Amino acid sequence: MKYKRKIKFGWILFGIWILCSGVLRANAGISLFVMELENPLLTLVNWEHPLEEGWTVNLVEIEEGYQVDRRMYEDLRAMLADMRSQGLYPRICSAYRDYDMQNQLHEREVEAFRYQGLSEEEARNQARLWVAVPGTSEHQMGLAVDILDEGWMEMDESQENTEVQKWLMAHCADYGFILRYPVGKTELTGIGYEPWHYRYVGKGTARLIMDSGLCMEEYLEMMRGIKVEIPQVFQKRKI
Numbered sequence: 497m498k499y500k501r502k503i504k505f506g507w508i509l510f511g512i513w514i515l516c517s518g519v520l521r522a523n524a525g526i527s528l529f530v531m532e533l534e535n536p537l538l539t540l541v542n543w544e545h546p547l548e549e550g551w552t553v554n555l556v557e558i559e560e561g562y563q564v565d566r567r568m569y570e571d572l573r574a575m576l577a578d579m580r581s582q583g584l585y586p587r588i589c590s591a592y593r594d595y596d597m598q599n600q601l602h603e604r605e606v607e608a609f610r611y612q613g614l615s616e617e618e619a620r621n622q623a624r625l626w627v628a629v630p631g632t633s634e635h636q637m638g639l640a641v642d643i644l645d646e647g648w649m650e651m652d653e654s655q656e657n658t659e660v661q662k663w664l665m666a667h668c669a670d671y672g673f674i675l676r677y678p679v680g681k682t683e684l685t686g687i688g689y690e691p692w693h694y695r696y697v698g699k700g701t702a703r704l705i706m707d708s709g710l711c712m713e714e715y716l717e718m719m720r721g722i723k724v725e726i727p728q729v730f731q732k733r734k735i
Contacts, residue, residue, distance in 0.1 A: 537567065537698050539637065540716055543624060543686040546631045553638040555592055562591035565638035568672065568696035572641065575671040579663060585646035586660045589692075593635040602627045625688045632686075639696045640676065656691035668694055669702040674712065681711040 541547050555563040558572060579586050593601070605627040609619035627633075634640035644651065645658035655661055665675055676695035677687045687693075695712065697705065705715050 535698070535701070537639065537696065538701065538712075538716065539639075540712065541632060541634050541637055542713070543629065543632050547633075547636055551637065553592065555638055558591065558641075559588060562588050562641075563638070564591050564641060565696070568639060568641075571671040571673070571696065571699075575668065575673070578667075579660065582663070584660050584663055586643050586664075587646045587649070588641055589644050589649070589651075590635060590642040591640070592638040593633065595630050595636065598628065598633050598636055599630040602629055624686070625682065628687065634676065634693075634695055641694055641696075642690075642692050643694060644692055651690075651692060653689060653691065661691050664694065665691070669706040670699070672696050672699040672702045674702050674705045676712060678709075678711055681713075684711055684713045 539548075554566045556566045556569050558564050558569060559576075564572060576586055576588075602623060605623040606619050609622045610616070614622060628635075630636075642651075643660065643664065644655060645660035648655065648658045656665075664673075668675065673694040673696055675691065676693050677685050677690040679689045679691075682688050696702075697712070701715075705712065708715070710718070
């Protein structure tokens with residue numbers, strides 16, 4: 497069963513969040529969501545937005561030698577522990593990658609498509625849909641993790657049918673994660689459907705994205721486009 501969300505309900509929640517948000521600014525006409533857009537956890541990295549030069553990561557080991565950004569460590573550890581306490585068997589198969597590792601994985605994917613008879617250009621175009629070009633991968637940020645079900649370690653669409661993925665798609669937002677590359681969003685994300693790749697964005701934002709059915713690109717674009725005239729009652733009073 498393909499990953500789906502109740503979009504209508506998600507937009508209701510989103511509207512409530514707008515009304516209750518603490519990010520209203522005193523000056524009329526500025527973006528209601530400036531603070532959200534400035535959140536470093538929402539840094540967009542994809543084929544159109546490469547990783548900023550000089551990006552640094554404060555890494556900590558999570559398990560089996562895999563490292564992640566320290567900001568997501570506690571929530572990831574709690575999520576994995578809660579799954580295991582419920583009889584599930586999640587297994588991290590990828591987390592932080594440096595440039596060299598990302599390049600090695602990407603070139604391996606290119607070679608696999610060449611072996612299938614594709615030209616160099618065709619092979620590279622196909623490879624980037626499944627393994628990001630070095631410099632455009634979230635794994636290099638330390639904020640992404642690939643999680644599989646130990647009972648089914650295949651990295652294809654069949655992974656969505658495992659108990660681990662069913663649980664994650666329902667509960668990952670409770671721990672600050674989103675399914676980063678959902679079904680039907682390849683034209684926007686530049687990456688094929690990956691029902692194992694989870695990105696850390698923080699709990700409040702994660703719930704909004706997952707419940708709305710938006711991918712991260714859509715969410716950020718919407719945030720940039722929303723403007724609001726601050727009512728007089730919210731204007732800063734002069735004393």
